Amino acid sequence: MEADKRLSDLKPGEKAKILAVQCEQSSRGRLLELGLLPGTEVRFIRRAPLGDPLLVELRGYALSLGKRDATMIAVSSLERNEA
Amino acid sequence: MSSEHTILLVGNPNSGKTTVFNRLTGASARVGNYPGITVERMEGSYRADDGTSYRVIDLPGTYSLTARSFDEALVADTMVQASQGTNSVTVVLVLDATSIERSLYLAHQVLTLELPTVVALNMMDEVKTRSLPDYRQELSTALGDVALCPISAAEGTGWDAFRSSLERSLTEQVQATAPPLALRSEVETLVTHVAASLPEKLQSRSQAWARWALLSHDLREHLSTPTIASTIEASVWQSVEEAQSHATAQALDLELELIAPVYAWAEAQLQPDASPRKSTSEPSRAAHKLDDVLTHPVWGLAIFLAVMTLLFQLLFSWSDPAIGVIETLVGFCQQVTLDVLPEGPLADLVANGIIAGVGNVIVFVPQIAILFLMVTLLEDSGYLARVAFVLDRMMGLVGLHGKAFIPMLSGVACAIPAIMATRTIENRKDRLLTMMVIPLMSCSARLPVYVLVTAVVFAGAAPAFGFLDVGAIVLASMYALSIFAALFAAAVLRRTVVRGKRPAFILELPPYRRPILRNVLISTWQRVKVFLIDAGTVILAFTIVLWALLNYPKDEAAQMRFDQQRAQITRAGLPADVEESQLARVDDEESSYKIDHSILGRLGHAIEPAIEPLGMDHRIGIAILGAFAAREVFVSTLGIIFGQGETDEEDEGLRNTLADATHDNGEKLLTPLSGVALMVFFVLACQCMSTLAVLKRETGGYRIPIFVFAYMSILAYVAALLVYQIGTALGLGTS
Numbered sequence: 001m002e003a004d005k006r007l008s009d010l011k012p013g014e015k016a017k018i019l020a021v022q023c024e025q026s027s028r029g030r031l032l033e034l035g036l037l038p039g040t041e042v043r044f045i046r047r048a049p050l051g052d053p054l055l056v057e058l059r060g061y062a063l064s065l066g067k068r069d070a071t072m073i074a075v076s077s078l079e080r081n082e083a
Numbered sequence: 084m085s086s087e088h089t090i091l092l093v094g095n096p097n098s099g100k101t102t103v104f105n106r107l108t109g110a111s112a113r114v115g116n117y118p119g120i121t122v123e124r125m126e127g128s129y130r131a132d133d134g135t136s137y138r139v140i141d142l143p144g145t146y147s148l149t150a151r152s153f154d155e156a157l158v159a160d161t162m163v164q165a166s167q168g169t170n171s172v173t174v175v176l177v178l179d180a181t182s183i184e185r186s187l188y189l190a191h192q193v194l195t196l197e198l199p200t201v202v203a204l205n206m207m208d209e210v211k212t213r214s215l216p217d218y219r220q221e222l223s224t225a226l227g228d229v230a231l232c233p234i235s236a237a238e239g240t241g242w243d244a245f246r247s248s249l250e251r252s253l254t255e256q257v258q259a260t261a262p263p264l265a266l267r268s269e270v271e272t273l274v275t276h277v278a279a280s281l282p283e284k285l286q287s288r289s290q291a292w293a294r295w296a297l298l299s300h301d302l303r304e305h306l307s308t309p310t311i312a313s314t315i316e317a318s319v320w321q322s323v324e325e326a327q328s329h330a331t332a333q334a335l336d337l338e339l340e341l342i343a344p345v346y347a348w349a350e351a352q353l354q355p356d357a358s359p360r361k362s363t364s365e366p367s368r369a370a371h372k373l374d375d376v377l378t379h380p381v382w383g384l385a386i387f388l389a390v391m392t393l394l395f396q397l398l399f400s401w402s403d404p405a406i407g408v409i410e411t412l413v414g415f416c417q418q419v420t421l422d423v424l425p426e427g428p429l430a431d432l433v434a435n436g437i438i439a440g441v442g443n444v445i446v447f448v449p450q451i452a453i454l455f456l457m458v459t460l461l462e463d464s465g466y467l468a469r470v471a472f473v474l475d476r477m478m479g480l481v482g483l484h485g486k487a488f489i490p491m492l493s494g495v496a497c498a499i500p501a502i503m504a505t506r507t508i509e510n511r512k513d514r515l516l517t518m519m520v521i522p523l524m525s526c527s528a529r530l531p532v533y534v535l536v537t538a539v540v541f542a543g544a545a546p547a548f549g550f551l552d553v554g555a556i557v558l559a560s561m562y563a564l565s566i567f568a569a570l571f572a573a574a575v576l577r578r579t580v581v582r583g584k585r586p587a588f589i590l591e592l593p594p595y596r597r598p599i600l601r602n603v604l605i606s607t608w609q610r611v612k613v614f615l616i617d618a619g620t621v622i623l624a625f626t627i628v629l630w631a632l633l634n635y636p637k638d639e640a641a642q643m644r645f646d647q648q649r650a651q652i653t654r655a656g657l658p659a660d661v662e663e664s665q666l667a668r669v670d671d672e673e674s675s676y677k678i679d680h681s682i683l684g685r686l687g688h689a690i691e692p693a694i695e696p697l698g699m700d701h702r703i704g705i706a707i708l709g710a711f712a713a714r715e716v717f718v719s720t721l722g723i724i725f726g727q728g729e730t731d732e733e734d735e736g737l738r739n740t741l742a743d744a745t746h747d748n749g750e751k752l753l754t755p756l757s758g759v760a761l762m763v764f765f766v767l768a769c770q771c772m773s774t775l776a777v778l779k780r781e782t783g784g785y786r787i788p789i790f791v792f793a794y795m796s797i798l799a800y801v802a803a804l805l806v807y808q809i810g811t812a813l814g815l816g817t818s
Contacts, residue, residue, distance in 0.1 A: 021339075025301060027587040032342045033147045034589070035185050040346075045371075049380035050476035053588045060215070061182035062592040064472050069587050 005077055008054060008070035010044035016075035017041055023072040031069065035059045041078065088253060089138045089170055090129060091161060093193055094177030095186055096144030096509075097465075097593035099205040101125075102236035103177050104141040105605055112141075112605065114613050124157075125609075131250050146185070148192045149298040150311075153511040159295070160308035166196055166292065167284040167314065173252050174200040174259075180210045180233070181594060183218055187349035188342075191262055195291035200229050200259040201252045203245055208235035209594070218353055225352040229259045237599055261291065262348060269333060270340045273297070273326040280322035282314060294341055296323050370595055377469050387470060391492060394457050398450060398496040399527070405449035413442030431634065432627075440626030443713060444619040447499050447773065451614055454493055454500040455607040461489070462507055463598035468590060475588050481570045482577030482585050483520075484513040491517065491569065494524030495562075498774045499618075502781055503610055516581045518781060519791055520573045522774050525565035525766055528714035532765050533561055535718050535732035539741045540758030540816075557762070565766045568798070580790070613780070621776035629712045629772075632683040641680070645673040668726075675726040683708050697764065697800070698757030698807040700746055710770050717765075755816030760807040768799035 010016055018040045021028055035058060036042070045055040045062065052067035090107070094100040105112065108127025115126040125141035142161060143154035150156035165172045176193050178186040183204075194200065202222075210217055223231045230248035234241035251257075266274065277296055278289035285292045296315060300323045330337040376382050417434040424430035461467045467486065475485030483491075486508045494501040501521045508514040537554045544553040577585065652665045678684050687705030694704050702724045710717035722730030722737050725744065730737040744752040753761075769775065769792045778788040810816060 024587070027589060029149065029298065029301075029338055029342075030146075030151055030589055032338060033149060033151075033188060034591075035188065035346055037339070037343050037346055045374075046378065048378065048472050048476060049383065052476045052479075053472060053590075055374075055378075055472065055592065059182065059184040061185060062594075064468075064588065064590050064592055066475075066588040069589070 005075050006071050007042070007044070007056065007073040007075050008067055010075065010077070012044060012046050015041060015043045015078040017078060019074040019076055021073050023069045027065075027069045031065065031073075034063060036063070036073070042075070086135050086137050087171065089140060089172045090249070090253075091165065091172050091174050092139065092141045092177060093158065093174055093189070094144060094205075095146055095179055095182075095189060097591065098144065098177045098179040098186065099236045100144055100177045101141065101606075102599055102602055103175065103203055103205065103234075104139065105602055106236055106239070106242065107175075108139050112609065114609055123613075131253065132246075133250075135253075137253065145189065147189055148295060152509065154509060156308050156311065159299070160310045162193075162196060163285070163292075163314050164310045165198055166288050171256075172198060173249070173256075174198050175249065176200055176202045177236075178202060178204050178222075180204050180206045180218070181213065181215055183222075184346070184349050184353060187352065188345055191264070191345045191348060192291075192295070194226070194229070194259045195261040195264075195294075196288050197258045197261055197291075199252055199256045201245070201249050202226060202229055202231045203236070204231055204233045205236050207233045207241065208238050209596075213594075221352055221354075225262065227260045228257050230257075237596075264348060265344050267335075267340060269335060270330075270337065273329055273335075273337070276329075277319070277322050277326050280319050282316070282319075285314065296320070297326060297337060298341055300324070300327065373595060374469070374592075377466070378473055383469075383473055387473065390461070390466075391489075394454075394489075394493075395496070397453050397457065398493065402449035402453055402496075406446055409442065409446050409449070413438060413446075428634075428637075432630070435634075436627040436630035437623070439630065440623035443626050443773065444615060444622045447497065447614065448611055450497050451500040451503065452607055452611055454496075454504055455610045456603060458489060458504050458507060459603045459606050460598050463596065463602060465593045465595045467507060468592045471590060472592060479585060479588070481574040483517060483573050484508050484510065484585070485588065485590075487513070487517040491521060491524060494521040494526060494569075497526050497528070498522045498524065498771065499614070499777050502774070502777050503614065505781070510586050512581050512583060513586065515782065515787065516573060516576055518778060519576055519581070519787065520569045522769050522771070522778075522791060522795060523565055523569040523572055523767065525562050526714070526771075528771070529561075529765050531715050531718050531732040532710075533558055533762055535721075535738070535741075536753070536758045536762050538732070539738050539753050540755045542738070542742065544755075557759070561762055561766050564763065568767055572794075572798075614777070617780040618773065618776040621779065622773050625772040625776070626712055629683070629709070632686075633678060633681050633709065635682055636680075638677070638680055641673075641676055645669055645676075671723075671726045674723045678705060678720070678723050696808060697803045698754070698760050698811075700752060702744075703752075703761065707764075707768075707770065711772055713773065714765065714770050717770075756807060756810040759816065760803040760810070763806050764799045764803040766799075767795060767802055769795035 005016065007016070007018075018036060018038050020038055021031055021036060023031060040058055042056045042058040045057055047054050048064075053064045054067060054070050055062060055064045057063070092100050092104050092107075094103075104125060104127065107129045112125055112127035114123050124143075127139045127141075128136045129139045130136045140161070142158045145155045145158050147155065148159045148162060150159045164170065165174070174193060174196075176190055178190060190202070204219060204222065207217075209215070219231065219233050230252060232241055232245035232248050234245050236242075274290060274293045274297065278293035281289045281292055281296075292315075296319055300320065327337060329335075377386060416438050420434040420438060421430050424433060458467070461470070467489070470488065471485030473485070474488045478485050478487055487505070490501045490504040490507075493504055498521050501524070502518050505514045505517045505521070508517060537557050541553045541557060546552055547556060648669050649666060652662055652669065655662075657665070679687075684701075684705050686708055687701040690704050690708075691701040694700075694707075699707075702721070705724055706717050706720040709720035718732050718737075719730060721741070722734065725737065725740045727734065727737045727740060741753055746752055775788040775792055778791060779785055782788070
């Protein structure tokens with residue numbers, strides 16, 4: 001397990017566990033309510049062609065979120081999973 | 084028999100709620116308003132087997148009752164109302180079986196309100212085809228007395244069982260039981276503190292509403308909805324603030340502490356005996372492959388361009404014959420009216436006021452229908468969300484949402500359907516901003532103006548660099564100007580009027596699904612109906628007013644003078660063809676005289692000093708005022724003013740007359756410079772009452788349309804002024 005990683009640092013196919021969600025107030029509540037909680041497993045799917053937003057998969061659905069929010073989410077990488 | 088009892092449909096976006104609604108209400112669905120505010124909602128009626136009919140309300144799709152957006156505040160508002168027991172309601176909670184864990188978050192919030200509830204577990208067909216885990220057993224246990232009905236609203240499976248559960252619930256009113264929630268004791272204390280401050284009417288669900296208030300506190304800007312404002316009073320917010328400062332003092336992350344236990348509950352329901360998790364549900368491989376292509380930097384963009392080209396092709400070429408038929412029919416009706424009714428003001432009013440007004444309304448229907456058909460198809464299939472994902476970064480540069488792209492582009496055809504198509508943007512501010520800049524996109528009604536003016540002022544101009552047609556360059560520049568103006572306006576408005584940072588992009592990309600034709604048709608028809616009824620009446624009224632302004636006051640003396648001229652020509656015994664052409668000339672002169680002396684004509688004279696610095700005179704002014712009915716009217720009004728009778732932009736007579744027209748001082752009226760100034764004015768001005776009528780309809784008031792009209796008029800005036808004055812100073816294109 002690597003520490004000190006951000007959700008935005010992940011590579012396509014990489015799985016990770018959320019450690020902390022420290023986004024700005026306005027997005028934080030929404031992301032938490034969408035199930036992006038500390039302890040939740042996510043899989044990074046891809047970046048949009050221009051690098052922002054990002055697409056991740058969690059709790060069986062696909063969620064896209066802005067890069068700015070993703071850099072405020074600390075994760076620890078789990079095993080690498082080739083998509 | 085109809086009952087006061089209301090059925091409320093609640094569920095996540097993309098949960099198939101609308102399909103359930105359409106199945107329940109059939110053809111009875113209509114667009115209504117929330118009480119006290121002009122925000123629309125879908126309503127219909129459901130007829131039970133015993134003949135009772137119930138009102139069904141389709142609430143906006145939401146992931147939570149916490150009021151993070153205006154739509155969510157509306158759902159919360161309706162729930163507060165229901166909790167107070169002022170109306171009797173039954174909640175139909177639509178859950179998406181393919182992303183059940185997340186759906187259970189909203190389910191928990193709704194169940195805690197202990198209202199009579201039926202749960203429709205939708206998308207069961209997809210669970211099967213994608214071989215996702217089937218949780219109906221576990222959920223049924225979790226829900227206790229509340230009926231759980233596995234259905235596929237798309238295919239109709241499980242529908243009869245759902246109906247009978249719903250009807251049993253309607254008669255027996257079995258209340259949901261609040262699911263357990265394991266809060267930390269410190270948090271529990273704070274919730275209880277807030278609960279104590281809630282009004283009497285919410286006391287029976289005070290814990291639930293206290294948690295809601297704690298989560299919604301920072302979002303009070305959204306909460307100005309009538310019920311919430313009157314129920315959750317200052318004293319409640321006071322105690323919420325106290326609770327929050329307590330939490331801060333104890334280093335409690337209140338938000339997380341209130342949300343995480345709900346997900347813990349959801350997870351526990353889905354694996355009750357802590358058995359190993361059922362295979363994790365992941366979007367199918369096929370969907371991933373499709374996404375690889377559709378969001379690919381090259382292929383994705385290519386496909387997107389192809390889809391947009393198709394949409395455009397349909398918007399222009401498919402609607403064209405339909406628009407042609409409508410225009411012919413309207414013309415035919417006008418002719419019949421003029422033939423049947425005795426000549427006079429009444430016939431004129433009916434034909435050129437009322438029938439023309441109705442024509443001005445229905446002429447938009449083909450484009451609205453086609454655009455909505457396409458946009459709903461794109462949205463329901465899941466593609467629109469991908470488009471937003473791909474384009475958001477680009478649109479974000481000027482503060483627009485990724486979903487604003489398609490409405491903006493549709494504005495090139497016509498602003499009316501484009502403004503209506505912004506409803507795919509959930510966030511109110513994002514949507515408002517998009518609506519405010521769409522009228523700057525150069526719509527197809529501006530094209531005849533460009534064509535006419537270009538033909539007049541650049542006729543015979545040598546091609547630029549030896550091969551580029553000047554007309555083509557001018558045309559391309561006008562479109563470039565309009566796109567630049569729209570993006571620039573968006574960037575400015577985002578920093579001023581629609582202040583606030585662009586909300587963060589958070590969007591679920593739903594699985595690809597085959598759109599349900601029935602839903603697509605119903606929603607298209609709803610939009611057309613709303614346009615005809617709400618915007619249509621305003622457009623009709625405007626058309627009649629403009630007709631009156633163009634036709635009054637009547638000038639009896641002038642009328643007699645023209646009649647005498649006609650009589651002289653007839654008496655002269657000229658050859659038939661000469662007589663006919665002379666009579667036609669008198670008719671044209673009469674029309675020209677009438678318009679010049681009408682109220683609008685006088686207005687044209689009155690504004691002449693203001694538009695002279697733009698290189699225009701009163702005749703252009705009158706045509707600009709007349710074009711308010713519809714931009715293409717500019718050309719025909721010019722035709723009448725310059726004594727050419729009914730004309731279009733290809734008319735040689737009108738082109739020549741305009742090319743020769745001069746100011747009073749003998750200088751040419753339309754020079755390349757004044758022509759460009761005129762076109763720039765048309766690119767930027769909000770010369771379209773129908774756009775304003777639709778803006779009023781879609782924003783629920785006069786504030787936005789008045790603002791849009793004002794800012795665009797000022798922009799157009801200043802831009803045309805700069806073009807003409809700077810051009811004159813530099814001696815460009817003045818002859």
